[in-house]
Amino acid sequence: MCVFHACWADGLNHVGSVCQMNTGAILAGRPSLGAWSTYGLGSANQNLPAFVIMTDAAEVVGGPKNWSSGFLPATYQGTQFRNDGTPIFHLKPPEGVSEEQQRSKLDLIAELNRRFASDKVEDTELEARTRSYELAYRMQAAAPEAVDVATESEATRKLYGLDDAVTAKFGANCLLARRLVERGVRFVQLYCGSGSGWDAHSNIEGNHSKMCKISDLPIAGLLADLQARGMLESTLVVWGGEFGRTPFNEKGDGRDHNPWGFTIWMAGGGIRGGQVIGRTDEIGLRGIEGRCHVHDIHATILHLLGLNHTNLTYFHNGRFERPTINDGRIVKEALA
Secondary structure (H helix, E strand, C coil), rough: CCCEEECCCCCCCCCHHHHHHHHHCCCCCCCHHHHHHHHHHHHCCCCCEEEEECCCCCCCCCHHHHHHHCCCCHHHEEEEECCCCCCCCCCCCCCCHHHHHHHHHHHHHHHHHHHCCCCCCCHHHHHHHHHHHHHHHHHHHHHHHHHHHHHHHHHHHCCCCCCCCCHHHHHHHHHHHHHHHHHCCCCCEECCCCCCCCCCCHHHHHHHHHHHHHHHHHHHHHHHHHHHHCCCHHHHHEEECCEEECCCCCCCCCEECCCCCEEEEEEECCCCEEEEEEEEEECCEEEEECHHHHHHHHHHHHEEEEEECCCEEEEEEEEECCCCCCCCCCCCCHHH
């Protein structure tokens, strides 16, 4: 692991801060980092989405805007997988519909869509919809197999904590993430405690003890599994939130939002592990050395994925937009 101890952001509340950690801005409308990555790299598979999101609890604060394609073509937006049953609603064809019937129906829909879209070349949502029909057809065989963790060994299931009710849900998502990456999914994003799970304005010891018990074993299992399979060198793992917690609180036994000096870590995928970058002041409130803004974090992630954040652009409203807007530096000391 490489631990970044002096990260900072611009938002103060959850909605804006989660949005910035995903898109680089506290206001909605910009593409998420996953969308930029798939726009720059393309897909490495034909039967699954390139960008997948999974949650373990309530709806993510801010919702789908956090994995939106923004002003990029709509085809680059993330796809949320469900935890139970088929990963996407209505993926399985109705009873009595043969593959030949379904193929003919999709071909007819595609032809009608092409005719309708012929004079609407700027409407990327039409193109994305056509592609989504075809992807859904191919996913009918690929997606159920990809999420079938029952085929994993008992030792692997235990490694991720699937044998314990406390760790089972997040552990299953971590295991699914590894299976999806094996099958060519470029960008997988997991949310742990996606509602108010870590928001310990009171009883921080009880809250964080509970959340760490849920998450620590599965994430350790994921790292160990990736390393054992020879995948860690080519898979970047990033762990963090939208901000940290203050060293004080008016209620006494909790902590408030701290965007001025918080911690994330990265492992694998070109990271030089075994080090700490940056430090906060003597009370742990503000970063004072080796500070890393969200744009710096994004620039570093994109670099490790093989993309230059200043050259990865898209022309929008008369301007060449890029993931890090007008800022961002690669944290070179983090690189192997």
